[in-house]
Amino acid sequence: MTTTNDFAAYIASLPRVLAGAGVLFRDAEGHVLLVEPNYREGWALPGGTIESDDGETPRAGARRETLEEIGLDREPGRLLAVDWVHGADRPPLVAYLYDGGVLAESDLKAIRLQEEELLSWRLVPRSGVGDLCPDALGRRILAALDVLADGASATAELENGHRVA
Numbered sequence: 798m799t800t801t802n803d804f805a806a807y808i809a810s811l812p813r814v815l816a817g818a819g820v821l822f823r824d825a826e827g828h829v830l831l832v833e834p835n836y837r838e839g840w841a842l843p844g845g846t847i848e849s850d851d852g853e854t855p856r857a858g859a860r861r862e863t864l865e866e867i868g869l870d871r872e873p874g875r876l877l878a879v880d881w882v883h884g885a886d887r888p889p890l891v892a893y894l895y896d897g898g899v900l901a902e903s904d905l906k907a908i909r910l911q912e913e914e915l916l917s918w919r920l921v922p923r924s925g926v927g928d929l930c931p932d933a934l935g936r937r938i939l940a941a942l943d944v945l946a947d948g949a950s951a952t953a954e955l956e957n958g959h960r961v962a
Contacts, residue, residue, distance in 0.1 A: 815890040818859035819844025820873050821941050822897035828920035829938060830900065831929060832866060835916050840929040842894070842938065843867050855893040863897070867918065868909030874898055877941035880955040882933050892934075894941050933958035 819842035822830040831840040843866045847858035859873045874896030882890040908918060923942055927935040936958025944953050954962040 813888050815888050816847040816849060816855065816858075816893070817845060817890060818847055818855040818862065818873075818893040818895065820859050820863050820871070820895050820897040821877060821938065822900050824900055824905065824920050826920075826922075827942075828922050829926055829942070830867075830897075830918060831921050831926075832910070832918045833916040834914060836914065839931040839934070840919075840921075841934065843869075843897075844894075847893075856895065859893065859895050866911045866915060868911075869900075869904065869907065871897060876952050877944050878937055878953040878955055880933065880937045880958060882957055884957075892937065894937055896941075896945065 821842060824830070830843070832843055833840050843863045844859055845862040845866070847853050847855055848861075853861070856873055856876075860871065863873075864870045876893060877896050878892075878894040880890075880892040880894070882892055905920075910916075910918060921929060923939065926938050929935075930938060937955055940953040940955055940958065940960060944951070953960060
């Protein structure tokens with residue numbers, strides 16, 4: 798017979814995986830909204846860590862992070878990509894990327910940065926994403942843009958930003 802203590806010990810012994818969620822916003826010309834974090838190199842999408850201890854879902858985390866980081870309260874659209882990111886310097890990360898849709902000029906004017914974490918924001922053409930973002934994130938954004946361009950209803954399954962299915 799399994800006891801509660803046995804089950805708790807089993808759960809504690811399992812590997813830990815980080816989870817994050819981001820939102821892909823574009824302008825009318827298809828440029829991607831990127832933000833510049835002050836705590837690491839490279840640009841990013843609005844988004845961040847899912848607060849799983851509070852029972853937060855990836856979609857709710859993406860919405861919360863978007864509101865916190867750029868001041869826009871938007872329900873994320875469909876899931877565009879899921880990326881398993883792994884490397885020697887941190888635990889694995891499951892990154893969810895949602896469609897944020899096209900922002901109107903009034904939306905862009907309403908952006909208010911979270912000064913504790915972000916230095917600036919900009920709209921970047923597809924061709925510039927890979928130059929500004931860390932490798933896996935850049936590939937994830939490009940894969941999500943491909944999903945949108947193809948009009949496909951499927952979600953891109955990725956590993957370190959590379960398509961696997």
